[in-house]
Amino acid sequence: MTDLRPRLPSPLQEVTDDRFARHGVRLLLKRDDLIHPELIGNKWRKLAPNLERAAGRTLLTFGGAYSNHLRATAAAGRLLGLPTVGVVRGDELAGRPLNPSLARCAADGMRLRFVDRATYRRKAEPGTLGAVLRAAGAEDAYVVPEGGSNAAAVRGCRALGEELRGRADVVALACGTGGTLAGLAAGLAPGGRALGIPVLKGGFLGEEIRALQQEAFGVRRGDWSLDERFHFGGYARVTPELDAFAADFERRHGLPVERLYVAKSLYALVVLAEEGAFAPGTRLAAVVTGSPFAA
Numbered sequence: 001m002t003d004l005r006p007r008l009p010s011p012l013q014e015v016t017d018d019r020f021a022r023h024g025v026r027l028l029l030k031r032d033d034l035i036h037p038e039l040i041g042n043k044w045r046k047l048a049p050n051l052e053r054a055a056g057r058t059l060l061t062f063g064g065a066y067s068n069h070l071r072a073t074a075a076a077g078r079l080l081g082l083p084t085v086g087v088v089r090g091d092e093l094a095g096r097p098l099n100p101s102l103a104r105c106a107a108d109g110m111r112l113r114f115v116d117r118a119t120y121r122r123k124a125e126p127g128t129l130g131a132v133l134r135a136a137g138a139e140d141a142y143v144v145p146e147g148g149s150n151a152a153a154v155r156g157c158r159a160l161g162e163e164l165r166g167r168a169d170v171v172a173l174a175c176g177t178g179g180t181l182a183g184l185a186a187g188l189a190p191g192g193r194a195l196g197i198p199v200l201k202g203g204f205l206g207e208e209i210r211a212l213q214q215e216a217f218g219v220r221r222g223d224w225s226l227d228e229r230f231h232f233g234g235y236a237r238v239t240p241e242l243d244a245f246a247a248d249f250e251r252r253h254g255l256p257v258e259r260l261y262v263a264k265s266l267y268a269l270v271v272l273a274e275e276g277a278f279a280p281g282t283r284l285a286a287v288v289t290g291s292p293f294a295a
Contacts, residue, residue, distance in 0.1 A: 004079060006036050006044055009163040012285065015253050023273050024280025028168055029255065032160070033291040038079065041289040042173075042180040043072035045160060046153035047144075051076055053152055054142035060085040060133065061144040062123055065093055066101045066236055066260075068290055069148050074110035084110040085136050089120040101293065111136070149179025149208075154186070154216035160287065161187020161194070161222070168192065168285035170278060172269055174199050174261035175226070176235070178209040180289065185222030186213065194224040197265040201231045230268040236260055242267060258290045 011031040020027045032041035039047060051059070059082055063070035070086045077084035086105055094114040098106060106112060113136050115123075122128040124145070133139050144150070161184045164171055171188065175181050175196040185194040198205045206226055213220050232239050238259045246263035250256060257263050269286055278284055 004036060004039070006039075006048075007034055008159075010035050012164070012167060015255075017252065019270050020273050020284065023276070023278065025273055025278045025282050025284050027269075028283060028285040029253075030160075030164065030168075030171070030285050030287045033258075033288045038075040039072050040068075040291055042157065042160075042287075043068060043148065043290070045157045045183070046148035046179055047072055047076055049152040049156040050142070050144050050148065050150070051080065051082070054082065056082065058083040058085060058138050058141040059144060060087065060136060060138050060141035061148070062087045062089070062120070062146040064089045064235075065099055067146075068260075068293075069146070070105050070110070071101055071108075071293070073144065073148075074105040074108035077110060078108040084108075085138050085141060086110045086112050087120075087123070087132055087136070088112055088114045089117060090114060091116040145177075147177030147179065149177040149182075149212060151212070151216040153179045154183040154212050157183025158187035160184045161192070163187075164285055165189040165192070168283045170195055170282055171285045171287060172197065172265055173287035173289055174265035175205060175209075176200065176261070178205050179212055180287075181224060182209045182212040182216065182221075184287070185224035186217060188222055192223065194222060196224065196226045197230050197268045198226055198228055199231050199261055199264050200235045201228070201233070203228055227268060227272070230264050230271070232264060238263070245270075255288070256292050258288075258292050261289055
């Protein structure tokens, strides 16, 4: 993996923003989007340990039609010469032209398998998983779960917290499957706090994070919490208000803002600062977990 030359630790950039400064809060951007041009942000942190464990075997993983995780896995396969299989939610997509995200996966050599949504929901069940592997001709593949979140990924993301020890009091990031937050919280120094902003609605993520930490460490680790208010209707939902906010943040700070995750976390932090959620003097680090997708 070191042959891919990741930029680690990722840069920590302080920005001046009056929406935080007037409350005495320092805003820091943890630029995980600069780790690698193709394995961006938390995708690197979660995939790297799984790629090492795969030991050259085919990688098979799961995702929706616009999955950042599928794109990152496909790119990793191309860069490392590993075969990859992407199991995509929604068999109705099989007969349609590929969207730009899936087209990139295919261009990077990923074999795409479309499954119906009922099968996809049961993908973690041994019988269903076995059938999916056989149908894909990948019985010996190394399986990475949806979003890349498993015990290996959580332990890999612990380094994110360790990089911020002594440099931030609160660390915030958007969450999909919860693996990055689970590892981040475990790596922070005592007294540090991790704040997750779920981008999916449903209120299920807290239990998922507890389970991931249990699998990775045997116990709950670190001080972490979730604020469920900022999903903007659910995954891949971007409202005009959120898009306008992201465009304004880009103009203010010269940072391309990814809409599905990063924009939601930054919006949440502005609201929380206005609500007085951060004490004056707080060093607030926002993890930039990805960058806008260029087709």
